Amino acid sequence: MSDILVVMEQQQDRIGRISWEALSAAQRLAQQLGQAVSTVLVGSETSAFADAIAAWPLGKVVRVEHPLLAPYTADGFTLALQQLIEEARPTYVVFPHTYQVRDYAPALAARFGQVLIGDVVDIGAGPVFTRQLLQGRLNGVYRHSGDGPCFLSVQAGAFRADESTPSASPAEIAIITPTLEPAQIRTHPGEPFRGGTQTVDLGSAQRIVSVGRGIKDAASIPLIQELATALDAELAASRPICDSGWLPIERQVGSSGHTVAPKLYLAIGISGAIQHLVGMKGSQCVVAINKDPDAPIFEVADYGIVGDLFEVVPALIEAVKAARQ
Amino acid sequence: MKIIVAIKQVPERDAQIRIDAAGKWIEESGLQFALNEPDAYALEEALQLKEKHGGEVIVLSAGPERVGATLREALAKGADRAIHVVCDDLGQRDALDVARLLAAAIRPENPDLVLAGLQSEDLGLGQTGVIVAELLGLPHASLILHVEKTETGLKVKRELEEGWSQFVELPTPAVLTIQSGGNKLRYATLMGIKRAKSKEVRLLTAAELAIDSAPTVLLERVSLPQKQKSTQMLTGTPSEVAKALVEKLKFEVRLL
Numbered sequence: 001m002s003d004i005l006v007v008m009e010q011q012q013d014r015i016g017r018i019s020w021e022a023l024s025a026a027q028r029l030a031q032q033l034g035q036a037v038s039t040v041l042v043g044s045e046t047s048a049f050a051d052a053i054a055a056w057p058l059g060k061v062v063r064v065e066h067p068l069l070a071p072y073t074a075d076g077f078t079l080a081l082q083q084l085i086e087e088a089r090p091t092y093v094v095f096p097h098t099y100q101v102r103d104y105a106p107a108l109a110a111r112f113g114q115v116l117i118g119d120v121v122d123i124g125a126g127p128v129f130t131r132q133l134l135q136g137r138l139n140g141v142y143r144h145s146g147d148g149p150c151f152l153s154v155q156a157g158a159f160r161a162d163e164s165t166p167s168a169s170p171a172e173i174a175i176i177t178p179t180l181e182p183a184q185i186r187t188h189p190g191e192p193f194r195g196g197t198q199t200v201d202l203g204s205a206q207r208i209v210s211v212g213r214g215i216k217d218a219a220s221i222p223l224i225q226e227l228a229t230a231l232d233a234e235l236a237a238s239r240p241i242c243d244s245g246w247l248p249i250e251r252q253v254g255s256s257g258h259t260v261a262p263k264l265y266l267a268i269g270i271s272g273a274i275q276h277l278v279g280m281k282g283s284q285c286v287v288a289i290n291k292d293p294d295a296p297i298f299e300v301a302d303y304g305i306v307g308d309l310f311e312v313v314p315a316l317i318e319a320v321k322a323a324r325q
Numbered sequence: 326m327k328i329i330v331a332i333k334q335v336p337e338r339d340a341q342i343r344i345d346a347a348g349k350w351i352e353e354s355g356l357q358f359a360l361n362e363p364d365a366y367a368l369e370e371a372l373q374l375k376e377k378h379g380g381e382v383i384v385l386s387a388g389p390e391r392v393g394a395t396l397r398e399a400l401a402k403g404a405d406r407a408i409h410v411v412c413d414d415l416g417q418r419d420a421l422d423v424a425r426l427l428a429a430a431i432r433p434e435n436p437d438l439v440l441a442g443l444q445s446e447d448l449g450l451g452q453t454g455v456i457v458a459e460l461l462g463l464p465h466a467s468l469i470l471h472v473e474k475t476e477t478g479l480k481v482k483r484e485l486e487e488g489w490s491q492f493v494e495l496p497t498p499a500v501l502t503i504q505s506g507g508n509k510l511r512y513a514t515l516m517g518i519k520r521a522k523s524k525e526v527r528l529l530t531a532a533e534l535a536i537d538s539a540p541t542v543l544l545e546r547v548s549l550p551q552k553q554k555s556t557q558m559l560t561g562t563p564s565e566v567a568k569a570l571v572e573k574l575k576f577e578v579r580l581l
Contacts (some may be wrong), residue, residue: 011486026454074455074465098488102468106420106452107459115542118450128545134447137342138351138550146541186464187422190492192485205578212483213338213511231581243506249488256504264580272534274449285578286554287570292339296550303573304556305566323581 003035005062005121006092007052007081009098009238015049018096020161021057022154030077031282035091038062040084042077044070050173058171068180074104075185076095080178081110088147097153105223109151119274121158131155136275136296156255156278189222190287200234200250202258207233207266210253210280211241212268214290214309216287218246224268226314230320231323238276272297289313326370326380326476326497329434331427331441331453332364334388334395338446339404348546350416360395367503369510370472371440379473382406383434387426389413393526400521401513406528410534414484419540424456429534430538431461438479439500443468451502465500482507484572523524527574 006026008019023039024280036059040050044065054061055178064080075102085093085108095101097119108115122130126143129152133140144150203209209228215221227236235251242252254276265283270276272288272295280286281300288301289312298304305312336342337357342375344350371382384399386392387410396407410426412418418426431439439461441454470490471482478496484504485491510514514519531538557573559566573581 054565068430070515075469078459099468099484102451106455110421110424110456110459113421113541115421115540116452117542118452125500131449132550133449133547134336134342135338135449136550138344139549139550140448141545142542143444144542148541187466187493187495190494191485192489192491194489240506245509255486257488263575264578285574285580288556294342294549296560298556299550300553300554301556302554303570304558304577305559305570306558306565307566311563312566315563316570319564319571320581322576323446323575 003090004030004037004092005020005035005088006037006086006094007040007101008049009096009100009254010041010043010046010049012185014079015052016089016096017161018098018156021156021159022094022096024161025120025123025152025154025159026092027094028159031128032123040064040081042069042080054170054173054257055169058309061173063173063175064178065175066178066180068185071186071189072100073094073185073189074107075187076180078111079180079184080106081108081259083178084176085112085149090231091122093149093151094151095151097155101153105151106178110150114148114151115167116153116161117144118153120152120156132274133246135271136277137294157281158236169207178234194254200254202236202251205234205260205262207231207264208236208253208260208262208283209233209266209268210236210238210249210270211268212238212253212270212276213240215241218244219312221246223310224312226232227266227268227317230324231264231266233266235258238270267301268313271295272300326374326438327383327434327436328374328434328438328440329383329385329431330364330368330399331439331457332368332372332386332395332399333361333442333445334358334386334392335447336359343426344547346551349544350547358391358395360398361442361445361447363444363503363505363508364509365442366443366505367440368402368404369508370503371438372511373508374438374472374474380437382443383408383436385427385430386410387412387423388415389420396512396526397521400524400526400572401512401517403517405523406524408529409526410529412531412532414538416544417540418538419542420450420452421456422536422538422540423435424453424460425546427453427456428460428530429536431457435498437497439463439498441500443500443502444566454500454502461500463498464495465499465502466495466504467506470504472501479557490492500543574578
């Protein structure tokens, strides 16, 4: 079998974009190392996805199938992939950095005496792997040493998914049935559900004013709302604001909330941790207001203002109102 | 229920960071440290479970001497006792190494439940709890917002992506990693701070736990991030920057 394995993940009824990005990262690694890439699908029935993936230039598509692999459980996926990896002996195992991967890949790597290099945003010569530290305020370069497979997961949006082109001849598809017993699956997941009724549609909003920890307390939300109203924008927030109950969770932007792509994203008092950035970096124009000149939000901003939001926002409300009269 | 909460001391969120001389981590002298926020939520969940069902809450942390202050803080919030795995080389250990230390400290306690924050605010690995479960041979669930005790074990609310959730049932003993936001965090009371002074903090070392450091993944160097966009910084008084921004939105972005 081949040298680099990419574990593709089905999200709802398709292979999520982040899995194609993981594949693209693996292909970059494969070029550097002169190795081949194979993809892996794990589930009870994966044929529809396998055909879609086989259209791409790959060594192989491996369907790891067993009735006990749906729904997802950490125990089932860890056991199934452990058996595949022991058999295939890959040099690298690449994952998309999804919630599901975060749930089982660290345990899977530990089973091989390895540590997952999670949340990778860049791959350099060596190879070395860059990931973010201190909520995005620092980059760290990691290297894998010793024998055994190296486990990686790739951050959303870090690698372009459309770098490769469909191949003329479809890749070979193999089916592997792991040995699994019901008693080995110790957790029993229920059906996914979505809490509460949705009253805002941030995903299609054209303008968003988003607020973070910098506002200090709930009493300042109306000030930010006033700016949003003046700009005819939706109000949104980073996770800590919703955790504190200052705004409902349906207004949360980031990996655990909504992914947005408005024409204007105005980030107020948001430092820009990666969990937030993945939810908004598709915005056309980003404006950041923050008192910390080193806040990572400025790295993705088109316009930046370093200052006290309690002084800048009232002035901005006034200026916007004057301009729109 | 006997609950162990694994907590980590991390640099304060607003701390000014400077890269150290070796370029391998940040300069720690002069830094303020605090309890990692997701771990504060794990502690809160443990304290609430104890209030409902009785039992004991033990806080566990690995790190240098300064970690003692964070353990005292957890004791002041209501934990019953603490275990401090004293090690000065946390930065040279990878996630598996650290999890081995924690697992070795947890094993003799035979807890019903081990909780950890979902991820740390400094390294952001988000792996320690899951690896501890693997090393202890226990079932786990991650990204947990709410824990309910059932007759056979636990029913937990797990966060999924994009606003979705699910309930997961699992037997105890188990390991859970706790997502921020599930509960309202408590503050230590004066009485709690006073009581914490007489609570037990047991010191252990890596040597006593017989855990060597054998990392397979190493942080080779750190750097400040490169800008991904060319940012136009607007400077001046609040009213000057406000006017300048409105001009930009009007004539460059054409949004007003």
